[in-house]
Every structure is written in C-alpha cells, then in structure tokens.
Amino acid sequence: MKKNKVFSNTESSFKVNELFFSKTDLKGTIINGNDVFYKIAKYSPEELSGSPHNKIRHPDMPRVIFKLLWDFIQNDKPFVGYVKNSAKDGSYYWVFALVIPVYNPKGDKEKYLSIRVKPTSKLFPIIKNLYSKLKEIEKQNNDSMEKSQKELINSLKAMGYSNYESLMIDILLEELRDKDKYLNRELSKEEFSGDFVRFYEIYVKYKKIESLYKSLTKKVNSFIQLEKELENKFKYIYEITDELSLIALNSSVESYKLGSTGASFFIVSSEIKKDSEKIGKLVNGLRKDMKNLLEIVRQSVLYMNTSRLQIFATIYFIEEFVRKNVEEIEKKEKDLENLMDLLMSLRFSASKTIQLSMELDNYLKKTLNYIDEIEGIIKELHYIQLNGLVESARLGEQKFSIIFNQVKELVENTTQLIEEILPMIKHSIKESNEIEYNTNKVRNLIDDMFKLCENELNSLKYNE
Numbered sequence: 001m002k003k004n005k006v007f008s009n010t011e012s013s014f015k016v017n018e019l020f021f022s023k024t025d026l027k028g029t030i031i032n033g034n035d036v037f038y039k040i041a042k043y044s045p046e047e048l049s050g051s052p053h054n055k056i057r058h059p060d061m062p063r064v065i066f067k068l069l070w071d072f073i074q075n076d077k078p079f080v081g082y083v084k085n086s087a088k089d090g091s092y093y094w095v096f097a098l099v100i101p102v103y104n105p106k107g108d109k110e111k112y113l114s115i116r117v118k119p120t121s122k123l124f125p126i127i128k129n130l131y132s133k134l135k136e137i138e139k140q141n142n143d144s145m146e147k148s149q150k151e152l153i154n155s156l157k158a159m160g161y162s163n164y165e166s167l168m169i170d171i172l173l174e175e176l177r178d179k180d181k182y183l184n185r186e187l188s189k190e191e192f193s194g195d196f197v198r199f200y201e202i203y204v205k206y207k208k209i210e211s212l213y214k215s216l217t218k219k220v221n222s223f224i225q226l227e228k229e230l231e232n233k234f235k236y237i238y239e240i241t242d243e244l245s246l247i248a249l250n251s252s253v254e255s256y257k258l259g260s261t262g263a264s265f266f267i268v269s270s271e272i273k274k275d276s277e278k279i280g281k282l283v284n285g286l287r288k289d290m291k292n293l294l295e296i297v298r299q300s301v302l303y304m305n306t307s308r309l310q311i312f313a314t315i316y317f318i319e320e321f322v323r324k325n326v327e328e329i330e331k332k333e334k335d336l337e338n339l340m341d342l343l344m345s346l347r348f349s350a351s352k353t354i355q356l357s358m359e360l361d362n363y364l365k366k367t368l369n370y371i372d373e374i375e376g377i378i379k380e381l382h383y384i385q386l387n388g389l390v391e392s393a394r395l396g397e398q399k400f401s402i403i404f405n406q407v408k409e410l411v412e413n414t415t416q417l418i419e420e421i422l423p424m425i426k427h428s429i430k431e432s433n434e435i436e437y438n439t440n441k442v443r444n445l446i447d448d449m450f451k452l453c454e455n456e457l458n459s460l461k462y463n464e
Helices: 035-041 063-074 124-140 146-158 164-177 199-257 259-323 329-395 398-463
Strands: 020-025 030-033 079-086 092-103 109-117
Touching (some): 020 329, 063 079, 063 146, 079 164, 092 124, 109 329, 124 146, 164 259, 199 259, 199 329, 199 398, 259 398, 329 398
Antiparallel strands (some): 020 109, 079 092
C-alpha cells in the first residue's frame, strides 16, 4: 500500500549558483532531469521517470497558478513564476521557474522543459504572501478557482499590473538582475578531454551566443524605457484634438458675434477645425498602433530574457555533462538528447525574437509616419496662428489675440515634443534592425550546434 507523504517545515536547500531542469511530455509526465533536480527532490531518476510532474507539487501552492501555467504553455508561450515544491521526504523547496515548449526540427511541439533556480528577487516575498491568500480562498471554496482567480486579478491591479504576464516580465527581470555573477560559467579547453573534445566546439559557439545575448538584452530592455517615455509624451498629443476643437469652436462663436467684420476670423476658425479633424484621425490610428507597439515591446523583453535563462541552463548543462565524465553510452545519449532539446527551445525563442523585432520595426515606422504627418499639420497651424494674430492686431480684437496665442502655445509645445520623440523612434528602429540581424546570427549558430550534437548522437548509436 502506498504511504501518504508527510509534509514538514524543513527546507530542502540548494545554492544560488545551482540550476536544475526537468523535461515532461505534453501531458506533464516526467521524462528526465539533471543531477541537481534529483538531488533536491530526493528521488532517484527511476522513481520520477514516468510520473506526473505534480508528484513534487507542494499542497501550499494555489491551483490557480498551475491553471495559468498550462494556459501559457499550451498556447506556446513561456511561463515564469515562483513554485513551492516538495521533496520525497516531505521537505519543501521554492524555485523561480521558467517553463517552455520544446519543438522538433519540423516545428512540432513535443514536450515541455522547466528550468529552475533559487528565488532571490524582492518580489518573491510579495508573491509568497499572495499565494497564501489565494490558497486560503481555494480552501474556503472547496478548491474552486473562480474566487481565487478574481482575487489574483484584483491583487495584480493593486500592484500596478494589468495582467499576470506584466508581473511575469518584472519577476524575470528582477531574478536575472543578480544571476550573472552566480550562473556565469567558464570552462577551460583542457576540461574537454577524451570523448568530450568535440564538445568544446559546441561550448565555444554557445559562449558566442551568450556574448551576443548580453548585448541584445541591453538593447531590448532599453525598449521598456522607450515604452514609458512614449506613453507619457503621447498623452499630450492625444489631447491636441480636443484642445484644437475647443479653440476652433470659441473662434467661430466670437467671429459670428462680429458679423461681417469677423468673416476673416471665421475662415481661420474653419481651417483650425479642419486641422483638428486631421490630427484626430491620425491620433486614433496612433493610439491603436501604440497599444500594439507596447505589447510587442513586452513580448520582446519576455523572449529575450527567457533566452538568457535558457543560455545559462545550457552552459550549466554542458559543464555538468563534461565534468561528470559519463562513460555509459546510454547516459551520454540521454545527455545529448537533453542538450538538443535545450538548443531547440532556445531556437524557438530566437525565432520568436526575430519575428517580434520585425513587427517592432514595422510599428515604429508606422509611428514615425504618424508623427511626420502630425508635424506637417502643426506647421500649417503655425502659419494659421501667425495670420490670425496679425489680423486680430489689425482689428484690435483682444479676444482673438488670446485665442491665437493659445494656438501658438499648443504649436510650440507639440513641436518641442515631436523634436524629442523623433530621435527616440529613429534610434529604436536602428536598434530593432540590429536585434533582428544578431538574433539571426544566434539562430544560425544554434543550427550549427544542433548538427554537431546530432552527428555525435548518431556516432554513439553506431558504436553501441
């Protein structure tokens, strides 16, 4: 008879510089993992192989988080979050986890890969408290997730996040911020001796990828600041239409009061109204495209930073593979297959980053066109405003002087804003092109490494 696991408050501890992963099929059944995984979970490979991954789930975890996880990965998106697991002896361990789909060379999804490290960010205690609240709600409602899902949404909004994905990106950035010093691995050529000498070429290529990604990550993460700055600056541009419409209306009313004397002012008012309508259409298009642009920025940040964690994992795995100096051909084959899965998951992320950088480039160029057109209309308004001020001075109409000075202020403010925005967008277009170019280089390096691993695997099978 199977004994129920007794859970304790003892922690199954591990170090910040330890990284572990496991693979499951599409139903969540464990295929295998690395040595650190088995050490912390305190199960043997045989005990976990073929078991559902929830075998190591801790009862303190709210069910709604696992629903989120499956929603993400089944829709081909990476999932990032904190998970409390339980070891065989009932002890617990918290992880910061990345779960990603793995695709075969034909592009078919075959399995899922989970990479885990020790949580260290300032967001971790906040999320632990949130989990406790969600779990308590589920307990009170017979494990129903409906109320805990509502609580999760409300809690995210209270924290300033529109959805879980926004929080996920912040968690990822915070956790990676101090992981370089712990997870950066360096191997000497001498360590690749004997049967492992051929893996040195794979390692060197991976270090090139790591170097490329360090540069790429800085570029992509800079788009977060771009997103915030554009959002703030465009708030003013969005208000231009309403301001101009009000000015045009006031001008029309005042010109009507003047009768035939106000005819010239009426013409000017009509021109202001036309320009306000033109800007209104452009602003509506800009607002819609900005929403898409900001979503692409968030997705780019997500995929670029999950790629960094995948790179950490692969180099860590190569180190494990080489230093444990496995002799058994069957174990070597498993390790090589794991390495190839890591490569294919990174290739998917790289392909997604390339696609997003192309979309980013497209939306940035569209934004640039909107700004150029708005700038043209603002120049027209500048001449209208000048003519209006001259006319109001000639007729001694103080009210119109006030109205056209309002237009002048709006024109000057918008012109200054456009002068600030244009260089930012042009620079970002250049950056997105560089991201696309360098990520293509990464993908080519991955393809080279995959062929090297494939050849090595075929060689091992031939020698069996």
